[in-house]
Amino acid sequence: MPQHLIRKLQQFAPLSEEDGRALEDAASRKVRIFGAHQDVIREGDAPEHVNLILEGWACRYKQLEDGRRQIISFFLPGDLCDPHVFVLREMDHAIGTITSVRLAEIHRDQMLRLTDEHPRITQALWWETLVTAAIQREWTVNLGQRTGLERIGHLLCELFIRPRGVGLTEGDSCLLPVTQVELGDATGLSNVHVNRVLQELRSRELIVLRGKRLSIPDLEALQRVALFNVNYLHLEREGRRLEESHLIPG
Amino acid sequence: MPQHLIRKLQQFAPLSEEDGRALEDAASRKVRIFGAHQDVIREGDAPEHVNLILEGWACRYKQLEDGRRQIISFFLPGDLCDPHVFVLREMDHAIGTITSVRLAEIHRDQMLRLTDEHPRITQALWWETLVTAAIQREWTVNLGQRTGLERIGHLLCELFIRPRGVGLTEGDSCLLPVTQVELGDATGLSNVHVNRVLQELRSRELIVLRGKRLSIPDLEALQRVALFNVNYLHLEREGRRLEESHLIPG
Protein backbone atom coordinates (compact mmCIF):
# COMPACT_ATOMS: atom_id res chain seq x y z
CA MET A 1 0.00 0.00 0.00
CA PRO A 2 2.46 2.69 1.03
CA GLN A 3 4.49 2.48 -2.18
CA HIS A 4 4.80 6.23 -2.37
CA LEU A 5 6.25 6.51 1.11
CA ILE A 6 8.67 3.68 0.48
CA ARG A 7 9.66 5.17 -2.83
CA LYS A 8 10.17 8.53 -1.21
CA LEU A 9 12.27 7.20 1.65
CA GLN A 10 14.38 5.35 -0.86
CA GLN A 11 15.38 8.67 -2.33
CA PHE A 12 17.33 8.96 0.87
CA ALA A 13 18.63 5.44 1.39
CA PRO A 14 17.73 1.99 0.12
CA LEU A 15 15.48 0.09 2.49
CA SER A 16 15.65 -3.63 2.94
CA GLU A 17 12.72 -5.88 2.05
CA GLU A 18 12.08 -6.31 5.72
CA ASP A 19 11.97 -2.56 6.18
CA GLY A 20 9.42 -2.43 3.38
CA ARG A 21 7.30 -5.16 4.93
CA ALA A 22 7.33 -3.38 8.27
CA LEU A 23 6.12 -0.17 6.65
CA GLU A 24 3.43 -2.04 4.75
CA ASP A 25 2.27 -3.69 7.92
CA ALA A 26 2.16 -0.43 9.84
CA ALA A 27 0.26 1.27 7.04
CA SER A 28 -2.41 -1.37 6.63
CA ARG A 29 -3.77 -1.67 10.16
CA LYS A 30 -6.22 1.17 9.86
CA VAL A 31 -7.05 2.82 6.59
CA ARG A 32 -9.58 5.64 6.40
CA ILE A 33 -11.20 7.53 3.59
CA PHE A 34 -12.12 11.20 3.65
CA GLY A 35 -14.12 13.25 1.19
CA ALA A 36 -12.76 16.43 -0.30
CA HIS A 37 -12.59 19.52 1.94
CA GLN A 38 -12.92 17.70 5.25
CA ASP A 39 -10.92 18.05 8.42
CA VAL A 40 -8.71 15.11 9.34
CA ILE A 41 -7.84 16.74 12.66
CA ARG A 42 -8.56 20.18 14.06
CA GLU A 43 -6.52 22.74 15.92
CA GLY A 44 -6.78 22.00 19.62
CA ASP A 45 -7.40 18.27 19.19
CA ALA A 46 -5.04 15.81 20.83
CA PRO A 47 -3.02 13.94 18.21
CA GLU A 48 -3.71 10.23 18.52
CA HIS A 49 -1.79 8.75 15.63
CA VAL A 50 0.38 9.53 12.67
CA ASN A 51 -1.41 9.99 9.37
CA LEU A 52 0.15 8.66 6.21
CA ILE A 53 -1.34 9.90 2.95
CA LEU A 54 -1.89 6.96 0.63
CA GLU A 55 -3.91 8.70 -2.05
CA GLY A 56 -5.12 12.24 -2.69
CA TRP A 57 -4.00 15.64 -1.47
CA ALA A 58 -4.34 17.22 1.96
CA CYS A 59 -2.91 20.26 3.68
CA ARG A 60 -2.01 21.77 6.98
CA TYR A 61 -3.73 25.05 7.62
CA LYS A 62 -4.35 27.62 10.28
CA GLN A 63 -7.23 30.01 10.51
CA LEU A 64 -7.22 33.36 12.27
CA GLU A 65 -10.19 34.42 14.36
CA ASP A 66 -11.46 36.71 11.63
CA GLY A 67 -11.47 33.96 9.04
CA ARG A 68 -8.21 34.59 7.22
CA ARG A 69 -6.77 31.22 6.34
CA GLN A 70 -3.22 30.18 5.59
CA ILE A 71 -2.32 26.86 4.04
CA ILE A 72 0.97 25.97 5.67
CA SER A 73 1.95 22.97 3.58
CA PHE A 74 0.59 20.43 1.17
CA PHE A 75 0.54 16.71 1.84
CA LEU A 76 0.92 14.49 -1.22
CA PRO A 77 0.74 10.70 -1.45
CA GLY A 78 3.60 9.24 0.54
CA ASP A 79 3.69 12.12 3.01
CA LEU A 80 3.64 11.48 6.74
CA CYS A 81 2.01 14.04 9.00
CA ASP A 82 4.63 14.45 11.74
CA PRO A 83 6.06 11.08 12.83
CA HIS A 84 6.33 12.30 16.42
CA VAL A 85 3.34 14.62 16.88
CA PHE A 86 2.09 12.81 19.94
CA VAL A 87 4.96 14.25 21.93
CA LEU A 88 2.79 17.37 21.95
CA ARG A 89 -0.42 17.63 23.86
CA GLU A 90 -2.53 19.34 21.27
CA MET A 91 -2.51 20.34 17.62
CA ASP A 92 -1.55 23.94 16.90
CA HIS A 93 -2.95 23.65 13.38
CA ALA A 94 -5.52 21.66 11.45
CA ILE A 95 -5.10 19.08 8.75
CA GLY A 96 -7.73 19.09 6.03
CA THR A 97 -8.22 17.34 2.75
CA ILE A 98 -8.01 19.03 -0.63
CA THR A 99 -9.30 16.13 -2.73
CA SER A 100 -10.81 12.97 -1.34
CA VAL A 101 -8.08 11.16 0.53
CA ARG A 102 -7.20 7.63 1.53
CA LEU A 103 -4.86 7.59 4.50
CA ALA A 104 -3.41 5.15 6.99
CA GLU A 105 -3.57 5.89 10.69
CA ILE A 106 -0.44 4.61 12.35
CA HIS A 107 -0.66 4.19 16.10
CA ARG A 108 2.08 5.64 18.26
CA ASP A 109 3.15 2.21 19.52
CA GLN A 110 3.41 1.08 15.94
CA MET A 111 5.63 4.06 15.12
CA LEU A 112 7.82 3.32 18.12
CA ARG A 113 8.21 -0.30 17.10
CA LEU A 114 9.06 0.78 13.57
CA THR A 115 11.86 3.04 14.70
CA ASP A 116 13.07 0.70 17.44
CA GLU A 117 13.46 -2.26 15.15
CA HIS A 118 14.47 -0.57 11.91
CA PRO A 119 17.37 1.84 12.23
CA ARG A 120 17.34 2.52 8.53
CA ILE A 121 13.71 3.58 8.67
CA THR A 122 14.55 5.78 11.65
CA GLN A 123 17.23 7.53 9.64
CA ALA A 124 14.98 7.85 6.62
CA LEU A 125 12.23 9.34 8.78
CA TRP A 126 14.73 11.83 10.16
CA TRP A 127 15.57 12.79 6.62
CA GLU A 128 11.84 13.13 5.88
CA THR A 129 11.38 15.31 8.94
CA LEU A 130 14.32 17.55 8.06
CA VAL A 131 13.16 17.97 4.47
CA THR A 132 9.69 18.89 5.71
CA ALA A 133 11.27 21.54 7.90
CA ALA A 134 13.34 22.77 4.96
CA ILE A 135 10.20 23.09 2.84
CA GLN A 136 8.59 25.13 5.58
CA ARG A 137 11.60 27.43 5.65
CA GLU A 138 11.44 27.84 1.90
CA TRP A 139 7.78 28.80 2.19
CA THR A 140 8.83 31.45 4.68
CA VAL A 141 11.18 32.87 2.07
CA ASN A 142 8.49 32.56 -0.58
CA LEU A 143 5.95 34.55 1.41
CA GLY A 144 8.42 37.05 2.74
CA GLN A 145 10.47 37.94 -0.31
CA ARG A 146 9.01 36.81 -3.57
CA THR A 147 6.57 38.73 -5.75
CA GLY A 148 3.23 37.21 -6.67
CA LEU A 149 4.54 35.83 -9.94
CA GLU A 150 7.60 34.35 -8.30
CA ARG A 151 5.57 32.91 -5.46
CA ILE A 152 3.14 31.03 -7.66
CA GLY A 153 5.95 29.95 -9.97
CA HIS A 154 7.93 28.66 -7.03
CA LEU A 155 5.00 26.76 -5.60
CA LEU A 156 4.28 25.16 -8.97
CA CYS A 157 7.90 24.05 -9.28
CA GLU A 158 7.66 22.43 -5.87
CA LEU A 159 4.32 20.82 -6.62
CA PHE A 160 5.77 19.32 -9.77
CA ILE A 161 9.12 18.14 -8.40
CA ARG A 162 7.84 16.62 -5.16
CA PRO A 163 5.36 14.21 -6.77
CA ARG A 164 7.92 13.41 -9.45
CA GLY A 165 10.05 11.87 -6.72
CA VAL A 166 7.33 9.33 -5.95
CA GLY A 167 6.38 8.56 -9.53
CA LEU A 168 3.28 10.72 -9.82
CA THR A 169 4.21 12.71 -12.92
CA GLU A 170 4.02 11.90 -16.61
CA GLY A 171 6.72 13.62 -18.60
CA ASP A 172 6.45 17.35 -18.04
CA SER A 173 3.00 17.26 -16.49
CA CYS A 174 1.29 16.30 -13.27
CA LEU A 175 -1.99 16.61 -11.42
CA LEU A 176 -2.71 19.87 -9.64
CA PRO A 177 -6.04 19.29 -7.90
CA VAL A 178 -6.03 22.70 -6.26
CA THR A 179 -8.37 25.64 -6.78
CA GLN A 180 -7.15 29.17 -7.28
CA VAL A 181 -8.56 30.07 -3.87
CA GLU A 182 -6.39 27.37 -2.32
CA LEU A 183 -3.36 28.55 -4.25
CA GLY A 184 -4.08 31.96 -2.80
CA ASP A 185 -4.39 30.60 0.73
CA ALA A 186 -1.00 28.96 0.29
CA THR A 187 0.77 31.97 -1.19
CA GLY A 188 -0.86 34.78 0.74
CA LEU A 189 -2.44 36.21 -2.40
CA SER A 190 -6.08 36.90 -3.20
CA ASN A 191 -7.79 34.50 -5.58
CA VAL A 192 -8.21 37.36 -8.03
CA HIS A 193 -4.51 38.01 -8.09
CA VAL A 194 -3.69 34.32 -8.36
CA ASN A 195 -5.84 34.25 -11.46
CA ARG A 196 -3.97 37.14 -13.00
CA VAL A 197 -0.59 35.67 -12.15
CA LEU A 198 -1.56 32.35 -13.70
CA GLN A 199 -2.58 34.15 -16.87
CA GLU A 200 0.77 35.89 -16.94
CA LEU A 201 2.61 32.58 -16.51
CA ARG A 202 0.49 31.12 -19.29
CA SER A 203 1.09 34.00 -21.65
CA ARG A 204 4.82 33.65 -21.09
CA GLU A 205 4.42 29.96 -21.95
CA LEU A 206 5.95 28.93 -18.67
CA ILE A 207 3.00 26.73 -17.74
CA VAL A 208 0.05 25.01 -19.33
CA LEU A 209 -2.80 24.68 -16.89
CA ARG A 210 -6.12 23.21 -17.92
CA GLY A 211 -8.55 21.66 -15.50
CA LYS A 212 -6.56 19.86 -12.87
CA ARG A 213 -3.53 19.19 -15.02
CA LEU A 214 -0.35 21.22 -14.95
CA SER A 215 2.36 21.04 -17.59
CA ILE A 216 5.69 22.78 -17.36
CA PRO A 217 7.20 22.75 -20.85
CA ASP A 218 10.49 24.28 -19.69
CA LEU A 219 11.09 23.62 -16.03
CA GLU A 220 14.42 25.40 -15.96
CA ALA A 221 12.85 28.54 -17.36
CA LEU A 222 10.15 28.48 -14.70
CA GLN A 223 12.75 27.90 -12.01
CA ARG A 224 14.69 30.92 -13.24
CA VAL A 225 11.64 33.15 -13.14
CA ALA A 226 10.67 31.89 -9.68
CA LEU A 227 14.21 31.98 -8.26
CA PHE A 228 13.72 28.31 -7.49
CA ASN A 229 16.76 26.46 -6.12
CA VAL A 230 16.00 22.78 -5.68
CA ASN A 231 18.62 22.23 -2.98
CA TYR A 232 16.11 22.58 -0.14
CA LEU A 233 14.41 19.34 -1.16
CA HIS A 234 17.65 17.41 -0.47
CA LEU A 235 17.06 14.90 -3.23
CA GLU A 236 20.63 13.86 -3.85
CA ARG A 237 20.62 10.42 -2.26
CA GLU A 238 22.10 11.53 1.01
CA GLY A 239 22.03 7.88 1.96
CA ARG A 240 25.22 7.09 0.10
CA ARG A 241 27.15 8.65 2.91
CA LEU A 242 25.02 6.71 5.32
CA GLU A 243 25.97 3.38 3.86
CA GLU A 244 29.62 4.09 4.36
CA SER A 245 29.16 5.25 7.90
CA HIS A 246 29.11 3.33 11.12
CA LEU A 247 25.72 4.60 12.16
CA ILE A 248 23.68 1.98 10.46
CA PRO A 249 24.69 -1.63 10.30
CA GLY A 250 24.63 -2.90 6.73
CA MET B 1 27.10 26.58 31.00
CA PRO B 2 23.99 25.57 29.09
CA GLN B 3 21.60 26.74 31.80
CA HIS B 4 19.27 28.25 29.26
CA LEU B 5 18.95 25.03 27.31
CA ILE B 6 18.39 23.03 30.47
CA ARG B 7 15.86 25.50 31.69
CA LYS B 8 14.09 25.41 28.37
CA LEU B 9 13.97 21.64 28.19
CA GLN B 10 12.61 21.56 31.70
CA GLN B 11 9.60 23.46 30.46
CA PHE B 12 8.80 20.18 28.82
CA ALA B 13 9.83 17.65 31.44
CA PRO B 14 12.07 17.66 34.50
CA LEU B 15 15.55 16.38 33.79
CA SER B 16 17.59 14.41 36.30
CA GLU B 17 20.84 15.75 37.65
CA GLU B 18 22.64 13.24 35.53
CA ASP B 19 20.81 14.49 32.45
CA GLY B 20 21.95 17.98 33.34
CA ARG B 21 25.55 16.89 33.78
CA ALA B 22 25.51 15.15 30.44
CA LEU B 23 24.26 18.31 28.75
CA GLU B 24 26.85 20.40 30.53
CA ASP B 25 29.59 18.04 29.44
CA ALA B 26 28.43 18.03 25.82
CA ALA B 27 28.21 21.81 25.77
CA SER B 28 31.64 22.50 27.21
CA ARG B 29 33.89 20.51 24.87
CA LYS B 30 34.20 23.22 22.26
CA VAL B 31 33.01 26.75 22.84
CA ARG B 32 33.41 29.42 20.17
CA ILE B 33 32.87 33.14 20.06
CA PHE B 34 31.62 35.08 17.07
CA GLY B 35 31.40 38.80 16.52
CA ALA B 36 28.16 40.46 15.49
CA HIS B 37 26.97 39.98 11.90
CA GLN B 38 29.16 37.01 11.09
CA ASP B 39 28.28 33.74 9.43
CA VAL B 40 28.40 30.68 11.64
CA ILE B 41 27.76 28.43 8.66
CA ARG B 42 26.86 29.21 5.07
CA GLU B 43 24.37 27.77 2.63
CA GLY B 44 26.03 24.88 0.80
CA ASP B 45 28.43 24.02 3.61
CA ALA B 46 28.39 20.54 5.08
CA PRO B 47 27.07 20.61 8.64
CA GLU B 48 29.71 19.24 10.98
CA HIS B 49 28.19 19.69 14.39
CA VAL B 50 25.20 20.99 16.27
CA ASN B 51 25.43 24.57 17.47
CA LEU B 52 24.03 25.50 20.83
CA ILE B 53 23.62 29.20 21.52
CA LEU B 54 25.00 30.00 24.95
CA GLU B 55 24.89 33.78 24.77
CA GLY B 56 23.74 36.35 22.24
CA TRP B 57 21.34 36.23 19.30
CA ALA B 58 21.72 34.55 15.92
CA CYS B 59 19.41 33.75 13.04
CA ARG B 60 18.80 31.47 10.13
CA TYR B 61 18.55 33.28 6.86
CA LYS B 62 18.39 32.73 3.16
CA GLN B 63 19.42 35.09 0.45
CA LEU B 64 18.10 35.17 -3.11
CA GLU B 65 20.47 35.71 -6.03
CA ASP B 66 19.45 39.34 -6.35
CA GLY B 67 20.20 40.09 -2.73
CA ARG B 68 16.77 39.92 -1.14
CA ARG B 69 17.22 38.39 2.28
CA GLN B 70 14.76 36.55 4.50
CA ILE B 71 15.44 35.86 8.14
CA ILE B 72 13.80 32.50 8.72
CA SER B 73 14.06 32.28 12.49
CA PHE B 74 15.85 33.76 15.45
CA PHE B 75 18.11 31.78 17.76
CA LEU B 76 18.17 32.90 21.37
CA PRO B 77 20.30 31.62 24.24
CA GLY B 78 19.39 28.01 24.89
CA ASP B 79 18.45 27.32 21.29
CA LEU B 80 19.89 24.36 19.44
CA CYS B 81 20.42 24.64 15.70
CA ASP B 82 18.91 21.36 14.44
CA PRO B 83 19.91 18.43 16.65
CA HIS B 84 20.03 16.08 13.64
CA VAL B 85 21.20 18.39 10.90
CA PHE B 86 24.08 16.12 9.87
CA VAL B 87 21.63 13.66 8.38
CA LEU B 88 21.65 16.10 5.47
CA ARG B 89 24.58 16.55 3.18
CA GLU B 90 24.59 20.28 2.95
CA MET B 91 23.00 23.36 4.46
CA ASP B 92 20.06 24.84 2.54
CA HIS B 93 20.34 28.06 4.53
CA ALA B 94 22.91 30.05 6.45
CA ILE B 95 23.22 30.75 10.13
CA GLY B 96 24.52 34.17 11.07
CA THR B 97 24.93 36.13 14.24
CA ILE B 98 22.90 39.19 15.16
CA THR B 99 24.91 40.24 18.20
CA SER B 100 28.21 38.75 19.23
CA VAL B 101 27.57 35.15 20.18
CA ARG B 102 29.08 32.51 22.40
CA LEU B 103 28.09 29.04 21.25
CA ALA B 104 28.98 25.43 21.90
CA GLU B 105 29.75 23.10 19.04
CA ILE B 106 28.44 19.66 19.84
CA HIS B 107 29.89 16.86 17.78
CA ARG B 108 27.56 14.37 16.16
CA ASP B 109 28.93 11.48 18.19
CA GLN B 110 28.33 13.51 21.30
CA MET B 111 24.73 14.09 20.25
CA LEU B 112 24.26 10.39 19.57
CA ARG B 113 25.62 9.48 22.97
CA LEU B 114 23.38 12.05 24.60
CA THR B 115 20.24 10.60 23.03
CA ASP B 116 21.34 6.97 23.38
CA GLU B 117 21.99 7.22 27.08
CA HIS B 118 19.36 9.74 28.14
CA PRO B 119 15.83 8.91 26.99
CA ARG B 120 14.45 11.92 28.78
CA ILE B 121 16.77 14.23 26.88
CA THR B 122 15.76 12.49 23.68
CA GLN B 123 12.12 13.21 24.40
CA ALA B 124 12.87 16.77 25.39
CA LEU B 125 14.83 17.32 22.18
CA TRP B 126 11.89 15.96 20.23
CA TRP B 127 9.71 18.50 21.94
CA GLU B 128 12.26 21.19 21.09
CA THR B 129 12.30 20.10 17.46
CA LEU B 130 8.52 20.06 17.20
CA VAL B 131 8.20 23.49 18.78
CA THR B 132 10.77 24.85 16.36
CA ALA B 133 8.70 23.46 13.51
CA ALA B 134 5.57 24.99 15.02
CA ILE B 135 7.27 28.39 15.18
CA GLN B 136 8.20 28.08 11.54
CA ARG B 137 4.59 27.34 10.68
CA GLU B 138 3.43 30.33 12.64
CA TRP B 139 5.89 32.51 10.74
CA THR B 140 4.32 31.19 7.55
CA VAL B 141 0.95 32.40 8.79
CA ASN B 142 2.49 35.67 9.90
CA LEU B 143 3.97 36.42 6.50
CA GLY B 144 1.04 35.12 4.53
CA GLN B 145 -1.93 36.60 6.35
CA ARG B 146 -1.09 39.33 8.80
CA THR B 147 -0.82 43.04 8.05
CA GLY B 148 2.38 44.91 8.78
CA LEU B 149 1.17 46.02 12.19
CA GLU B 150 0.03 42.55 13.13
CA ARG B 151 3.23 40.98 11.84
CA ILE B 152 5.54 43.16 13.88
CA GLY B 153 3.26 42.88 16.90
CA HIS B 154 3.23 39.12 16.60
CA LEU B 155 6.99 38.90 16.27
CA LEU B 156 7.49 41.11 19.31
CA CYS B 157 5.16 38.92 21.36
CA GLU B 158 7.18 35.88 20.36
CA LEU B 159 10.48 37.59 21.04
CA PHE B 160 9.28 38.50 24.53
CA ILE B 161 7.66 35.18 25.48
CA ARG B 162 10.41 32.89 24.23
CA PRO B 163 13.22 34.43 26.29
CA ARG B 164 10.88 34.68 29.26
CA GLY B 165 10.82 30.89 29.30
CA VAL B 166 14.56 30.77 29.92
CA GLY B 167 14.74 33.60 32.41
CA LEU B 168 15.91 36.37 30.13
CA THR B 169 13.22 38.94 30.87
CA GLU B 170 12.78 41.43 33.67
CA GLY B 171 9.15 42.14 34.42
CA ASP B 172 7.49 43.39 31.28
CA SER B 173 10.69 44.09 29.41
CA CYS B 174 13.47 42.26 27.63
CA LEU B 175 16.40 42.83 25.32
CA LEU B 176 15.72 43.25 21.62
CA PRO B 177 19.14 43.55 20.01
CA VAL B 178 17.73 43.72 16.51
CA THR B 179 17.83 46.57 14.00
CA GLN B 180 14.80 47.71 12.07
CA VAL B 181 16.38 46.36 8.91
CA GLU B 182 16.57 42.95 10.55
CA LEU B 183 12.98 43.18 11.73
CA GLY B 184 12.11 43.91 8.13
CA ASP B 185 14.09 40.94 6.86
CA ALA B 186 12.19 38.75 9.30
CA THR B 187 8.73 40.09 8.52
CA GLY B 188 9.02 40.71 4.80
CA LEU B 189 8.59 44.46 5.24
CA SER B 190 10.86 47.31 4.18
CA ASN B 191 12.85 49.02 6.91
CA VAL B 192 10.92 52.21 6.22
CA HIS B 193 7.63 50.50 6.84
CA VAL B 194 8.95 48.74 9.94
CA ASN B 195 9.81 52.15 11.29
CA ARG B 196 6.30 53.44 10.69
CA VAL B 197 4.70 50.37 12.21
CA LEU B 198 6.85 50.69 15.32
CA GLN B 199 5.76 54.28 15.68
CA GLU B 200 2.16 53.23 15.39
CA LEU B 201 2.64 50.56 18.08
CA ARG B 202 4.33 53.16 20.27
CA SER B 203 1.62 55.73 19.79
CA ARG B 204 -0.99 53.16 20.77
CA GLU B 205 1.11 52.50 23.89
CA LEU B 206 1.39 48.82 23.03
CA ILE B 207 5.17 48.87 23.22
CA VAL B 208 8.00 50.93 24.63
CA LEU B 209 11.13 50.57 22.55
CA ARG B 210 14.26 52.52 23.32
CA GLY B 211 17.69 51.44 22.22
CA LYS B 212 17.86 47.70 22.50
CA ARG B 213 15.22 47.34 25.20
CA LEU B 214 11.62 46.41 24.58
CA SER B 215 8.84 46.79 27.14
CA ILE B 216 5.32 45.52 26.66
CA PRO B 217 3.15 47.24 29.27
CA ASP B 218 0.04 45.22 28.38
CA LEU B 219 0.97 41.94 26.75
CA GLU B 220 -2.61 40.82 26.35
CA ALA B 221 -3.48 43.98 24.48
CA LEU B 222 -0.58 43.49 22.10
CA GLN B 223 -1.56 39.85 21.63
CA ARG B 224 -5.09 40.93 20.71
CA VAL B 225 -3.86 43.43 18.14
CA ALA B 226 -1.44 40.90 16.65
CA LEU B 227 -3.87 37.97 16.71
CA PHE B 228 -1.28 36.16 18.78
CA ASN B 229 -2.27 32.77 20.15
CA VAL B 230 0.45 31.35 22.37
CA ASN B 231 -0.55 27.73 21.83
CA TYR B 232 2.04 27.15 19.10
CA LEU B 233 4.87 27.49 21.62
CA HIS B 234 3.56 24.44 23.51
CA LEU B 235 4.61 25.76 26.89
CA GLU B 236 2.19 23.85 29.07
CA ARG B 237 4.52 21.30 30.61
CA GLU B 238 3.69 18.54 28.21
CA GLY B 239 5.97 16.36 30.30
CA ARG B 240 3.35 15.73 32.94
CA ARG B 241 1.75 13.26 30.63
CA LEU B 242 5.14 11.84 29.91
CA GLU B 243 5.80 11.04 33.53
CA GLU B 244 2.62 9.02 33.75
CA SER B 245 3.34 7.15 30.58
CA HIS B 246 5.29 4.02 30.00
CA LEU B 247 7.57 5.53 27.44
CA ILE B 248 10.17 6.82 29.81
CA PRO B 249 11.23 4.94 32.89
CA GLY B 250 10.94 7.13 35.96
Next chain:
DNA sequence: CGTTAAATTGAATGCAGTCAACTTAAGTGG
Protein backbone atom coordinates in the same frame (compact mmCIF):
# COMPACT_ATOMS: atom_id res chain seq x y z
C1' DC C 1 -30.47 20.40 -17.64
C1' DG C 2 -30.33 23.00 -13.74
C1' DT C 3 -27.47 24.22 -9.85
C1' DT C 4 -23.39 25.38 -7.64
C1' DA C 5 -18.50 25.99 -7.57
C1' DA C 6 -14.63 27.88 -9.94
C1' DA C 7 -12.53 31.00 -12.98
C1' DT C 8 -12.31 35.48 -15.20
C1' DT C 9 -12.69 40.49 -15.94
C1' DG C 10 -12.93 45.57 -14.81
C1' DA C 11 -12.71 49.47 -11.83
C1' DA C 12 -11.49 51.67 -7.72
C1' DT C 13 -8.83 51.59 -3.55
C1' DG C 14 -5.03 51.03 -0.32
C1' DC C 15 -1.11 49.07 1.97
C1' DA C 16 3.45 48.88 1.57
C1' DG C 17 7.68 49.82 -1.34
C1' DT C 18 11.09 52.92 -3.31
C1' DC C 19 13.89 56.87 -3.45
C1' DA C 20 16.12 60.39 -1.29
C1' DA C 21 17.21 63.50 2.23
C1' DC C 22 17.99 64.23 6.91
C1' DT C 23 18.58 63.34 12.02
C1' DT C 24 20.19 60.79 15.73
C1' DA C 25 22.91 57.40 17.91
C1' DA C 26 26.83 54.53 18.22
C1' DG C 27 31.48 53.50 17.69
C1' DT C 28 36.46 54.69 16.91
C1' DG C 29 40.77 56.83 17.11
C1' DG C 30 43.55 60.82 18.08
Next chain:
DNA sequence: CCACTTAAGTTGACTGCATTCAATTTAACG
Protein backbone atom coordinates in the same frame (compact mmCIF):
# COMPACT_ATOMS: atom_id res chain seq x y z
C1' DC D 1 37.05 63.40 25.98
C1' DC D 2 36.01 65.19 21.76
C1' DA D 3 36.11 64.95 16.59
C1' DC D 4 35.16 62.16 13.17
C1' DT D 5 33.01 58.35 10.90
C1' DT D 6 29.58 55.12 10.14
C1' DA D 7 25.40 52.75 11.26
C1' DA D 8 20.69 53.17 12.55
C1' DG D 9 16.53 55.49 12.68
C1' DT D 10 13.15 58.96 10.81
C1' DT D 11 10.47 61.70 7.49
C1' DG D 12 8.12 63.07 3.04
C1' DA D 13 6.72 62.42 -1.68
C1' DC D 14 5.66 59.42 -5.10
C1' DT D 15 4.84 54.87 -7.10
C1' DG D 16 2.98 50.32 -7.70
C1' DC D 17 1.67 45.69 -6.64
C1' DA D 18 -1.97 43.52 -4.87
C1' DT D 19 -6.72 43.86 -2.64
C1' DT D 20 -11.53 44.53 -2.64
C1' DC D 21 -15.93 44.67 -4.63
C1' DA D 22 -18.92 43.34 -8.01
C1' DA D 23 -20.39 41.39 -12.16
C1' DT D 24 -19.94 37.86 -15.58
C1' DT D 25 -18.47 33.61 -17.81
C1' DT D 26 -17.17 28.93 -17.70
C1' DA D 27 -16.80 24.46 -15.83
C1' DA D 28 -18.19 20.72 -12.86
C1' DC D 29 -21.67 17.80 -11.10
C1' DG D 30 -25.93 15.40 -9.61
